[in-house]
Every structure is written in structure tokens, then in C-alpha cells.
Amino acid sequence: MPIRTSRRSALFAAVVAIGLVWATSPSTAGIFEPETFTLDNGLQVVVVPNHRVPVVSHMVWYKVGSADEPFGQSGIAHFLEHLMFKGTKTRAPGEFSRIINQVGGSENAFTSYDYTGYYQNVAKDQLGRMMALEADRMANLKLLPQDVESEREVILEERRTRTDNDPSAQFGEQVIAATYLAYPYRIPVIGWENEMRRLSHDDAIAFYRTWYAPNNAVLVVAGDVTAAEVRSMAEATYGVIPARDIPDRVAMRGQEPPQRAARRLEMSSPRVDQPSWARRWLAPGVVWGDTTLASPLEVMAEILGGGTTSRLYRSLVVEKGLAVAAGAGYSPDGLGPQTFSVYASPRDGTDLAALEAAVEAEVARLLRDGVTDDEVASAIVRMKRRAIFARDDMLAPARLFGQAVAAGSGIADVEEWPERIAAVTASRIAEAAKTVLVPEQSVTSILRPKPAS
Amino acid sequence: MRRTLALIILFFGVSAWPVTASALDIQEVTSTSGVKAWLVEDHSNPILTLSFSFAGGQSSDPVGKEGRARLVSGLLDEGAGERDSTAFQQALSDDSISLRFSARIDRFSGDLTTLTETRDTAVELLRLALTAPRFDAEPVERIRAQVMASLRNDLQRPRTIASRAWWGASFANHPYGRSGDGTLDSVSAVTDDDMREFVNTTFVRQGLIVSAVGDIDAATLSALLDQVFGALPTFKGAAAAPDVAPTAAGQTFVVQDNVPQSVVVFGHAGIAREDPDWYAASLLNQIMAGGFGSRLTEEIREKRGLVYGVYAYLLPLDHAPLIMGGLATQNARVAESIDLVRQEWKRMAEGGPTERELADAKTYLLGSFPLRLVDSDGTASVLMGLQEGDLPIDYLARRDALYGSVTLDDMKRVARRLYRPDQLTVVVVGKPEGVTATAPVPSVPGVPAQGG
Numbered sequence: 086m087p088i089r090t091s092r093r094s095a096l097f098a099a100v101v102a103i104g105l106v107w108a109t110s111p112s113t114a115g116i117f118e119p120e121t122f123t124l125d126n127g128l129q130v131v132v133v134p135n136h137r138v139p140v141v142s143h144m145v146w147y148k149v150g151s152a153d154e155p156f157g158q159s160g161i162a163h164f165l166e167h168l169m170f171k172g173t174k175t176r177a178p179g180e181f182s183r184i185i186n187q188v189g190g191s192e193n194a195f196t197s198y199d200y201t202g203y204y205q206n207v208a209k210d211q212l213g214r215m216m217a218l219e220a221d222r223m224a225n226l227k228l229l230p231q232d233v234e235s236e237r238e239v240i241l242e243e244r245r246t247r248t249d250n251d252p253s254a255q256f257g258e259q260v261i262a263a264t265y266l267a268y269p270y271r272i273p274v275i276g277w278e279n280e281m282r283r284l285s286h287d288d289a290i291a292f293y294r295t296w297y298a299p300n301n302a303v304l305v306v307a308g309d310v311t312a313a314e315v316r317s318m319a320e321a322t323y324g325v326i327p328a329r330d331i332p333d334r335v336a337m338r339g340q341e342p343p344q345r346a347a348r349r350l351e352m353s354s355p356r357v358d359q360p361s362w363a364r365r366w367l368a369p370g371v372v373w374g375d376t377t378l379a380s381p382l383e384v385m386a387e388i389l390g391g392g393t394t395s396r397l398y399r400s401l402v403v404e405k406g407l408a409v410a411a412g413a414g415y416s417p418d419g420l421g422p423q424t425f426s427v428y429a430s431p432r433d434g435t436d437l438a439a440l441e442a443a444v445e446a447e448v449a450r451l452l453r454d455g456v457t458d459d460e461v462a463s464a465i466v467r468m469k470r471r472a473i474f475a476r477d478d479m480l481a482p483a484r485l486f487g488q489a490v491a492a493g494s495g496i497a498d499v500e501e502w503p504e505r506i507a508a509v510t511a512s513r514i515a516e517a518a519k520t521v522l523v524p525e526q527s528v529t530s531i532l533r534p535k536p537a538s
Numbered sequence: 539m540r541r542t543l544a545l546i547i548l549f550f551g552v553s554a555w556p557v558t559a560s561a562l563d564i565q566e567v568t569s570t571s572g573v574k575a576w577l578v579e580d581h582s583n584p585i586l587t588l589s590f591s592f593a594g595g596q597s598s599d600p601v602g603k604e605g606r607a608r609l610v611s612g613l614l615d616e617g618a619g620e621r622d623s624t625a626f627q628q629a630l631s632d633d634s635i636s637l638r639f640s641a642r643i644d645r646f647s648g649d650l651t652t653l654t655e656t657r658d659t660a661v662e663l664l665r666l667a668l669t670a671p672r673f674d675a676e677p678v679e680r681i682r683a684q685v686m687a688s689l690r691n692d693l694q695r696p697r698t699i700a701s702r703a704w705w706g707a708s709f710a711n712h713p714y715g716r717s718g719d720g721t722l723d724s725v726s727a728v729t730d731d732d733m734r735e736f737v738n739t740t741f742v743r744q745g746l747i748v749s750a751v752g753d754i755d756a757a758t759l760s761a762l763l764d765q766v767f768g769a770l771p772t773f774k775g776a777a778a779a780p781d782v783a784p785t786a787a788g789q790t791f792v793v794q795d796n797v798p799q800s801v802v803v804f805g806h807a808g809i810a811r812e813d814p815d816w817y818a819a820s821l822l823n824q825i826m827a828g829g830f831g832s833r834l835t836e837e838i839r840e841k842r843g844l845v846y847g848v849y850a851y852l853l854p855l856d857h858a859p860l861i862m863g864g865l866a867t868q869n870a871r872v873a874e875s876i877d878l879v880r881q882e883w884k885r886m887a888e889g890g891p892t893e894r895e896l897a898d899a900k901t902y903l904l905g906s907f908p909l910r911l912v913d914s915d916g917t918a919s920v921l922m923g924l925q926e927g928d929l930p931i932d933y934l935a936r937r938d939a940l941y942g943s944v945t946l947d948d949m950k951r952v953a954r955r956l957y958r959p960d961q962l963t964v965v966v967v968g969k970p971e972g973v974t975a976t977a978p979v980p981s982v983p984g985v986p987a988q989g990g
Contacts, residue, residue, distance in 0.1 A: 137582065190909075406680065409684045477583050
């Protein structure tokens with residue numbers, strides 16, 4: 086948040102956020118070789134030893150997110166995440182955080198559509214204590230009314246910071262809502278403001294009692310520890326919490342019906358000076374739809390729009406000089422329908438219609454001619470190298486595996502990713518493009534300036 | 539889109555990891571031609587991270603050409619030597635080499651990350667970027683257009699406006715008062731010759747700091763240092779900015795902006811890195827603003843729900859040490875939030891911290907250090923921080939004692955010196971209720987010209 090030079094805190098948050106999103110295109114390979122086991126009460130445990138520095142990352146991921154909220158209670162998953170810091174039957178509000186601070190640890194928590202996670206990065210000798218405290222709030226959350234009231238104000242301020250003060254974020258919320266007819270990804274993680282204001286203590290506790298249980302969680306520990314050590318500490322802490330019946334969240338979310346008409350959204354605002362254009366299509370992922378298309382779509386996104394040597398950047402930004410930015414986005418992780426997107430932002434003086442036509446021309450070329458074997462080979466080399474770079478962060482595997490287990494199809498999402506990418510061919514990409522890039526199934530969004538009147 | 543991806547994960551709060559001590563095996567390497575670097579060898583992965591910085595950054599931008607250093611940072615990898623922009627970018631991409639430059643306020647820094655198998659190519663590309671950048675017309679105009687698009691976005695953000703107003707009001711006649719991001723006009727005014735002049739006067743051996751982490755030994759690093767930096771001129775041509783103290787102390791500025799949440803930036807003169815009181819000041823800031831359990835977060839977020847985030851930090855710039863902070867809150871509660879900051883400033887100045895707070899801050903600062911070493915980037919940034927702070931190579935071994943020996947009396951004395959509630963310069967951007975401006979909005983590029 087500091088603006089001028091002290092960017093560490095903001096940067097850290099960004100890095101973690103990118104790591105989590107990025108884990109959706111798991112940049113890792115069958116290289117981490119995690120050890121896994123399940124406690125008697127159903128808690129899955131993943132351990133990734135790395136002894137570079139005497140620290141560990143201790144994460145608990147619950148298999149519940151904003152897409153699992155009761156009707157009319159948008160934001161409750163995220164609100165509960167905040168309230169989890171407000172104490173238990175035996176711990177005062179903020180006490181857990183103060184203990185972490187005292188030992189020089191760092192902590193945070195996060196909520197997405199498909200999962201909610203809590204972590205502490207601490208010296209290795211603090212791991213048992215972190216497990217005891219995290220297990221305590223898995224089972225014994227106790228909320229005081231005044232803490233619920235003040236924390237609701239905090240999440241409303243968070244919404245103002247993230248969304249209400251920023252027209253492009255407001256527009257993004259509208260675009261996502263228009264991308265899904267039925268699937269609950271259409272609802273923003275933070276919630277709609279008018280529903281957030283009504284979220285109550287009882288709503289939070291009901292959500293907690295429904296979903297927070299050892300058999301609906303995954304414990305991931307990365308760092309300077311062994312699986313045997315984790316197992317004995319986990320059994321003594323999490324192991325005593327009884328399992329509970331958990332609803333079938335996939336069934337409760339319903340289905341996304343076929344899209345038969347292209348959608349188009351435009352917003353203009355006096356708070357926008359730089360226009361932007363994007364188009365997205367629903368796409369399969371590692372869980373939803375034809376999962377065999379996930380890896381071809383990842384390589385396709387790399388060729389079409391990954392970085393300054395991609396087709397879109399080369400064509401629109403360098404050769405035609407129409408845009409300041411252009412690219413493609415796709416991430417396969419998540420339980421529901423994913424999206425494949427292309428985007429561009431015009432150079433000063435470029436007509437948005439010309440920009441749109443130029444992106445469409447590249448998409449049409451992809452559909453008509455496919456990609457070359459050389460493009461595929463080069464993209465695969467680059468993507469597989471990311472797996473090597475990912476090994477450099479000793480705590481990153483905790484995020485990758487947590488996401489893979491909580492919102493993907495499991496550990497193989499990460500471990501076998503390089504093999505799946507290496508197996509992608511030009512013909513599979515052509516097939517993926519024809520399946521996904523269907524004009525009638527697109528959502529186009531345009532954000533433009535509005536002169537102040 | 540990246541923006542929407544970033545939005546789908548919400549965090550409980552923003553963490554910060556301050557620097558602290560622990561053993562780290564640092565070697566000093568001096569090349570044949572005399573280039574020095576600090577090295578931490580780690581052969582567990584075939585990766586090299588090389589970080590470096592030169593004296594001179596945004597604060598050397600000429601008046602009317604703010605944004606020059608930033609433009610240079612975007613153009614060094616857009617064509618150098620025989621390779622034009624396309625060839626240079628393709629070479630980086632083919633070998634998965636990451637090469638990034640960054641214009642900071644007082645320094646210009648770069649980071650190279652490469653696999654060992656592509657190291658020779660990476661090193662040669664870096665050498666070319668520093669010694670033979672081309673500044674061809676196409677990339678210059680393309681990167682300029684990107685910087686201007688970024689400015690159009692940034693200048694609509696209350697946070698950017700608040701920052702520019704704070705710095706403009708506090709450093710009216712100094713480079714610190716002019717944002718190094720520039721304006722549409724100033725970025726347009728920068729010429730190829732301006733950028734070449736920056737390169738010629740900034741990329742010199744005097745003031746160069748280099749750190750290496752990863753899969754390389756001292757002898758190989760030594761040769762690498764000569765190859766990349768050996769041919770740079772020895773002495774610096776440009777004069778540094780003068781030392782300065784912030785003006786506008788005690789003033790409150792209000793920039794009207796039609797947003798539901800006001801953004802507040804505050805700050806005043808601080809304590810320099812080389813000041814003996816730096817260690818007490820760092821401990822004080824941990825107590826005041828070190829996340830959950832700290833005074834600002836407890837009083838403003840936890841007890842009252844006024845903000846999602848409130849922060850403060852020490853900013854020891856080369857020519858002006860500062861203590862800065864900020865928050866964002868709905869327009870109706872801005873006055874209350876600012877009052878609470880002043881109250882906490884006053885409470886710390888008058889009473890200092892408690893014995894318990896001091897003990898906790900010490901264990902935090904000492905215990906959190908290893909978390910900065912979990913990857914090569916973090917380790918390299920520790921090495922850069924130490925060297926840029928002009929600290930000795932054995933500093934980490936002594937750091938526990940430097941913090942550990944700070945007494946409660948030291949803390950009380952330094953708290954009186956550091957926290958000056960009457961000196962706070964406060965900028966609010968929004969439609970705050972109950973806040974009275976004490977001075978008109980300063981005339982600063984990028985800040986809408988209307989009074990409060």
C-alpha cells in the first residue's frame with residue numbers, strides 16, 4: 086500500500102496473489118515429490134520438505150469458497166475468513182496474530198471462488214504451536230457481537246478500496262456477472278454491497294458449521310520439516326477434531342447452460358482515461374468440461390498472448406502500432422467453467438473498432454491456420470522451464486498443492502503438469518481453438534472514457 | 539484479464555516482512571578490474587539471480603523531463619548492440635531469461651534471472667543492454683505510449699493523486715517534489731539524447747552495487763563482473779540532488795475527488811539509516827504499524843472498523859529521511875481516522891512503548907529475518923539492502939546485538955524525536971466530511987487544481 090518506494094507489503098501481497106492464480110497454470114513439475122497421507126478424521130495432508138532455511142509454511146485450505154454461499158448471502162465466505170481472526174472459546178480476538186508476531190512469523194488468509202485458506206510462515210520450531218492454534222479455530226470459533234459489527238465495516242472498506250473507488254474494477258465485476266448465466270462464479274468474492282451489509286453473526290456461524298471440518302480441508306506444510314514430524318503433530322492437534330457430514334458442493338452449485346447469443350458490455354466513466362477492450366469465452370479446466378483441452382489451451386494462450394514475443398503483442402503493439410498492451414489469459418484450475426480471454430488496450434488515437442478488428446483477425450487466423458509446430462515446441466520449452474524456476478521458492482509448493490487439492494483434481498495437477506504440457510500438439514491446439522473460440526459464445530467488454538460534463 | 543484474475547482472491551490483510559538478522563554466508567568477490575559484488579552461493583537449483591544498482595534515479599530527471607529514468611528502464615531490453623528490439627526480446631524469450639530494470643527515487647536498479655544453461659547468453663544480453671542500448675525509433679515510441687497509457691490510468695487513482703500532492707507540497711523546490719513517473723507532457727518531452735545522457739552519466743562504476751545468489755562460484759562470478767561492468771566508465775558525471783527537509787509541516791490539504799472512499803497520505807521528517815537511533819526507530823515503527831497487534835491497526839481497524847489497511851513506514855531517502863503513512867476510509871469517517879493517527883502519534887511521543895511491546899518488537903524483528911531468504915530474489919534483495927545501506931559484510935552477525943541492546947529509555951527518547959503529531963503533513967483525496975484544509979492544494983502536475 087505504501088505508494089512511493091516502500092512497496093514491500095504491496096508487492097508481497099501481489100506475489101502471493103499471482104502465485105495463487107498462477108498455480109492454476111501450475112508452473113511446477115514432478116519435481117517437488119510431496120509426501121501425502123490422510124488422518125483418520127479425513128484431513129488430507131501434503132508435506133513438501135525443503136531445508137534451505139529453517140522455516141516452514143503452514144497452510145490450511147478449506148474446500149469452500151464464495152461459489153458455495155447461500156442465496157442472498159454474497160460475501161459470507163470472505164466475511165467468515167476475516168472473523169476467523171476474532172478468537173475462540175479459549176483464545177481472545179487477535180491473540181493468534183499476536184503470538185505469530187512475537188515469533189517473527191507472517192500470516193494471512195484468502196478467499197476465492199473455490200477455496201478459503203489460512204497460513205503462517207514461521208521458524209520451524211513454531212510449527213507445532215501454529216498447528217494447535219489453527220486446529221483450535223477449525224473447531225472452536227467464538228464471535229463477540231461487537232467484533233462482527235466492526236469487521237463488517239472493514240470488509241465494506243475493503244470493497245470500497247478494491248472495487249467502488251475504481252471504475253475498471255466495477256466494470257470487471259459486471260463483466261464476470263455477465264459471463265455466467267447460472268454458475269455462481271457470477272457473484273463477486275467480496276459480495277454485493279447491499280448483501281454484505283446484511284451479513285450477520287448467525288450467517289457466519291452457520292457457514293462455518295457447515296463447511297469447516299477436517300474432512301473438508303487440506304493441510305499443506307512446505308519447508309524445513311519431515312512428513313513424520315508433520316504426521317505426529319497433526320494427529321495431536323487436527324486429529325482430535327471429529328469429521329462431519331459435508332454437503333456436495335459441486336451438486337449445489339448447479340450447471341451453466343449453453344450460451345446461444347454473444348454478449349457485449351460497454352461502460353464509460355469520467356474516471357477512465359485509458360480505454361480497454363477484452364473478449365472471453367467459457368472454457369474447460371482441469372475439473373470442468375473436456376479436461377483434455379486444458380493443456381492445449383494453456384499452450385495456445387502462451388503462443389497467442391503470453392508476453393512480448395506472442396502473436397497478439399507482436400501484431401498489435403509492435404507491427405501495427407495500434408495498442409499499448411495486448412495478450413491472452415487462461416487458467417485451468419477451479420471446479421467450475423473457466424475462461425479463455427484476449428485483451429488489448431489502444432494507443433492514443435487508435436479507434437476501438439480498429440483495435441477490435443485487429444484482435445479478431447488474429448483469432449480468425451488462429452482458427453483458420455492453427456499454430457506451427459515450431460511455435461508449439463518453443464512454447465513448451467519456455468513453459469517447462471518455469472517449473473524449474475518455481476523450485477527456487479521453498480514455500481511456493483504449499484500454495485501450489487493447496488490449490489490443486491482444494492480446487493483442482495489433486496496433486497497430479499502440479500506434479501504431472503510438465504508432462505501434460507510437453508504432450509501438446511498443434512492439432513490438439515487447433516481442436517481446442519475450434520471448441521472454445523465460438524463467436525456466439527463470447528462476452529465482449531469495452532471500457533471507455535466519458536468526458537466530464 | 540489480469541485485473542479480474544487479481545480480483546478473485548481476497549486477502550485478509552497486507553503483510554510486511556521487515557529486515558532482521560541471522561547468519562548468511564556472504565562472500566565478497568572482487569573482479570580483476572576491481573568490480574565488487576556480494577555473493578551467496580546456492581547450488582540446489584540451476585539458477586542465477588544477479589541484482590545491481592547505480593547511484594542516480596528518478597531524482598536526476600531534468601525539470602520538465604520527469605519520467606526520463608522510467609523510460610530508460612523500459613527501453614534497455616528493447617534493442618542493444620546488433621540486435622534490434624525484436625531480436626533482443628526473442629533472445630530473452632527463447633532462453634527464458636528474465637531481465638528487468640527499475641527506476642527508483644535515488645537509484646536505478648536491475649535484476650537478471652537465468653538458468654545456468656543459458657547464463658552466457660543472459661550475461662551478454664545484460665552487457666549489451668547497459669553499454670549499447672539502441673533507442674531505435676519504433677521501441678522508443680511504443681514504450682513511450684505504454685508509459686503514457688499507464689499515466690492515464692494512474693492519474694485517475696486517488697492514491698496516485700494523494701502521493702503526488704504530498705510530495706509536491708513537501709518538496710516544492712527539490713527533485714523529490716516532482717514525481718519520477720512524470721506527466722503526459724514531460725514524458726513526451728524526453729528525447730533520445732536525454733536518455734543517452736542518463737545512460738552515460740548513471741551507468742558508471744562509482745556507486746555501483748552488485749549482488750549474486752545461486753548457482754555460481756566466486757571465480758565464475760568474477761569473470762562475469764568484468765564482462766558486464768568492466769568497461770563502464772569509472773566516475774560519475776552528474777551531480778547528486780542536495781539534502782533537503784520537507785516543507786509544509788503541519789498542513790492539511792484536501793483534493794476534491796468524487797469517490798466513495800477518501801485516500802489519506804501523511805508524513806513528516808524521519809530518522810536516517812546511518813543515524814544511531816535508526817534501530818530504536820525501526821522497533822518503534824513495528825510497534826506503531828507492524829500489522830495485526832500494532833497500535834494503528836488495533837485502534838483504527840480492529841476496534842473501529844474504519845479501514846481495511848492503515849500503514850506507516852520509515853523511508854530513509856538519500857537526501858531526506860522520512861516517516862510516511864496512509865489509510866483509506868469512507869468519506870464520512872476521514873476526520874475521525876486522521877484524529878486517531880494524531881492521537882497515536884502523540885501517545886507514542888509522550889509515553890513511548892511498554893516493556894512488553896519492546897520485547898515483542900525485538901523478537902519479531904529478529905525472528906522474521908529467515909523468511910526473507912526463502913527464495914533467491916529475497917536473498918538478493920537482502921544483499922542489496924545491506925550494501926545500499928552502506929553496512930559492513932558482517933552486519934548480520936551483529937544485528938541481533940544492535941536491536942537487542944535498545945532500552946526502553948532509548949525508545950522513549952527516540953519516540954519523542956520521531957513522532958511529531960503537529961508536524962504531520964496530511965493530504966486527503968476524496969470528498970471527506972469534517973476535514974478542514976489549512977492551505978490550498980499545491981500546484982503539482984497530475985493533481986487537479988482546485989482548493990479544499
